[in-house]
Amino acid sequence: SQQGEEDPQALSIQEGENATMNCSYKTSINNLQWYRQNSGRGLVHLILIRSNEREKHSGRLRVTLDTSKKSSSLLITASRAADTASYFCATVGAAGNKLTFGGGTRVLVKP
């Protein structure tokens, strides 16, 4: 079953703009991860944020986590055409033994 709902389902922006997507989940988590998937390809791990963390940065990526609202956001700053992909959040539950993916956000960055 899917743990997370992602919002929006699709996003179209111009190169240079920021892209923000949100993920909500239902049960307690150990950590939350964001992945990127290019069309027809496997997943690339972007960033992991633990349940006791509130914000994390990695390059042009910024992730926030609000455990009281059971939600996370991924911000991609200064987007590039190469950022065009689907982005998924995935949670690891308290038992810490498997990933449960959200529905994904399809991002199109227009040059």
Added chain:
Amino acid sequence: GAVVSQHPSWVICKSGTSVKIECRSLDFQATTMFWYRQFPKQSLMLMATSNEGSKATYEQGVEKDKFLINHASLTLSTLTVTSAHPEDSSFYICSAPPATGGWETQYFGPGTRLLVL
């Protein structure tokens, strides 16, 4: 970083035949591997957890007799789709956390696209 490979990357088969997909961890050992299925424009759904030397654990609604999993070594898990039908056409992806360390890090294979005619 660690690499997980899948073979084949593409497979087309006739309805009723069986298809085997391999998932290999190339430079690390994995006592556990995960198999996911992804339909077009949808998310990844966990099918089963493959455990080296023991039976796989299947998610609710996944037929274990249809999706046979064998984790024969610390670097190889196979998923066999038996008597495949068109509705089994999908993108199958495996992942593996390294045997050493926690489950936070999982490495994903590139996926196998199955088309059943």
